[in-house]
Amino acid sequence: MLQEMLSALTGAGAYRGQMFINGHWTDGSSRDVYEVENPATGRIIGTIPQGGADDAAAAVDAAQSAQPAWAALPPFERAKLLVALADAVKEHAGVLARIVVAEQGKPLNQAMGEVGATETFLRYAAESARRIEGDIVPSDSVNEEVWIRRVPHGVVVGLTAWNFPAALAARKLGPALVAGNTFVLKAHEFTPFSGIALVQLADHIGFPPGVFNVVTGAGRTVGEALVTSPASDLITMTGSTRAGREIYRSSADRIKVLRLELGGKAPFIVMDDADIDAAVESAVVARFSNCGQICTCNERMYLHDAIAGEFLDKFLARTSSLRVGDPLSNPDIGPKISGPEVDKIEAIVEDTLAAGAEVLLRGGRLRDGAYAKGHWYSPTVLKVRDNTAPAMQKEIFGPVVPAMTVSSFEEALALANDSEYGLSAYVYSQNFRRLMQAARDLQFGEIYVNRTSGELVQGFHNGWGQSGLGGEDGKYGLDGYFRKKTMYVNWS
Known part of the structure; x- marks a missing residue:
């Protein structure tokens, strides 16, 4: 599976990547492809489908259909699948690291560090399953309590940068899923194969169809369609400040919930x-x-x-x-x-x-x-x-x-x-x-x-000003993948 991908990426030919939507591999609605190069050699190592609005809609619809059943599972059951995925990442660490090297160009020892972080993000998210807490607040009325519950947003769209293609996907995927959301990943077109490898592992483990989907292509086409879809509820993106501003504008009409980790200086x-x-x-x-x-x-x-x-x-x-x-x-x-x-x-x-x-x-x-x-x-x-x-x-x-x-x-x-x-x-x-x-x-x-x-992983990674809003990691990062529901419970 992953070894075949690596052999194609590093051999004389080119790997033909596909999107993964609702439990199925697909070339999408267009025959157009994007060529991915190895930055160390300039060689074309593979292609991915140039996804469009139809592919974005299919992925978000699949995630929306799968979300109620996924959220109905006890968090600990959701966490079991994340642990299994973390175990698979650890088992295939060497191959995953070489995939990162082939598409991103970082030194192998640093790529191994990234794969280790990928595993850690998934495990930490799984460990959070028993730390999902709400509040019971005293009421001003007799025989009444105020219940504040943490509930999932619904469909989370993750847009990742090319500098850490495996780790950034896991950083968003883990907390989103353990919170009861379903997930659509738009892997960066420079480095799509780490995300494709991750969903290959998830599919092999037995993630339910629609829970974890991957679409490919340019941000201005498939990315824009994902952000503006009526069915996507939370957009989490790591990338440039320029791209963050575009997402901010595109999501304004539907008042989307945004988590943007942008540039730094x-x-x-x-x-x-x-x-x-x-x-x-x-x-x-x-x-x-x-x-x-x-x-x-x-x-x-x-x-x-x-x-x-x-x-x-x-x-x-x-x-x-x-x-x-x-x-x-x-x-x-x-x-x-x-x-x-x-x-x-x-x-x-x-x-x-x-x-x-x-x-x-x-x-x-x-x-x-x-x-x-x-x-x-x-x-x-x-x-x-x-x-x-x-x-x-x-x-x-x-x-x-x-x-x-x-x-x-x-x-x-x-x-x-x-x-x-x-x-x-x-x-x-x-x-x-x-x-x-x-x-x-x-x-x-x-x-x-x-x-x-x-x-x-237990800290909180967040930017101020033009570096973004929201944040990742730790209990504060996990909290962003929930919304709050308040109930006034009167038993008079």
């Missing part, structure tokens, strides 16, 4: 009392993992002028040692996802240099030798003097990082907050007063203090 603040070696290692990992294609990445560094020289010397040495190469050889950095993404990075760097930035480490687009095919960009470090520089304001989403010196913690906080984004931030300091000040003043939904990136 994480500041990385290092103060004069920080553990410099730890901060350097954290800054490297938080910038260059997954080729910098993580919404919580270190996107801009604010360094106290007392330690900026030492920090940058060590940061440049560590960054210069990073290896860019074939994802299957476990390099530090693999390819970018696409040519246009590399073009975007080049434009930001050029505009920042034109604004007066200094090059501390010159990387750039790689085109020769082993890098003649695919989409490659080597680490680049810039020093800027003005927080308005393009690299300090635009989301780079690649292996480029600007640095700026500051003279005080207050200046660092003010510059960090000078952004339309509000997802993640980093602070390195041993001063407890500063840490409490950061907790109060930093306008971000997620702050890493004296540690590198990587949120935990």
Whole structure:
């Protein structure tokens, strides 16, 4: 099953993907297909159907028909299937990781980490089955109580980004299903095969038809149809701020419930009392993992002028040692996802240099030798003097990082907050007063203090401002997959 997919994706031919609707594999209503390439080689590794409005309607209708029976099951029974799916992910981890590598390009060891997160998201959701609680509130009337129940929304549509195709699908699927919703996944057209693999496993386990559906194609066609469908009740999306704005507009007429995890521009603040070696290692990992294609990445560094020289010397040495190469050889950095993404990075760097930035480490687009095919960009470090520089304001989403010196913690906080984004931030300091000040003043939904990136499943991953609304993970993330029903129960 999955091994056949992997063999096709990595062999001389191409894998022919299909949509999965109401328990059946289908090419959909159109004969048009989208070609999926391996970003490390540029080779077309497979095709998927270019879904449209008819396919979106079929998937949402199937989910809507299956939802009452699914919600009627005790949560623990729903959880059993999620546990079985988590077990299957663990059993097939090696194959799933290589599928991620083939379509997304991240190094194999990082892909194994993503598959491990996929399993964890599913298990945590299953464990939440016995933590679905309501409230009984005293009434103002005699012989009366107020019951507040958590109930499912109905049909959840999940739209996932290409940077973590397996983990993001599981992050949304698990809590949606354990809450009693049914699910339609629109896998990103760059990386559809991880989602298709996940539903293959679910089908093999015996998920009821219509509970978990997968459609493929472009966001402006099948995605738009899913968002605007009268039968979809909650839209959960991870992706760009631009795409989030489009979904916001499209869902307005029907006042859909939205959960949008969008772009980020994480500041990385290092103060004069920080553990410099730890901060350097954290800054490297938080910038260059997954080729910098993580919404919580270190996107801009604010360094106290007392330690900026030492920090940058060590940061440049560590960054210069990073290896860019074939994802299957476990390099530090693999390819970018696409040519246009590399073009975007080049434009930001050029505009920042034109604004007066200094090059501390010159990387750039790689085109020769082993890098003649695919989409490659080597680490680049810039020093800027003005927080308005393009690299300090635009989301780079690649292996480029600007640095700026500051003279005080207050200046660092003010510059960090000078952004339309509000997802993640980093602070390195041993001063407890500063840490409490950061907790109060930093306008971000997620702050890493004296540690590198990587949120935990029991936390709450949420953005402020242009970084989105809603959130994922933990009890607060699970709560978003419920709506509330209040009953005034009088027994007089």
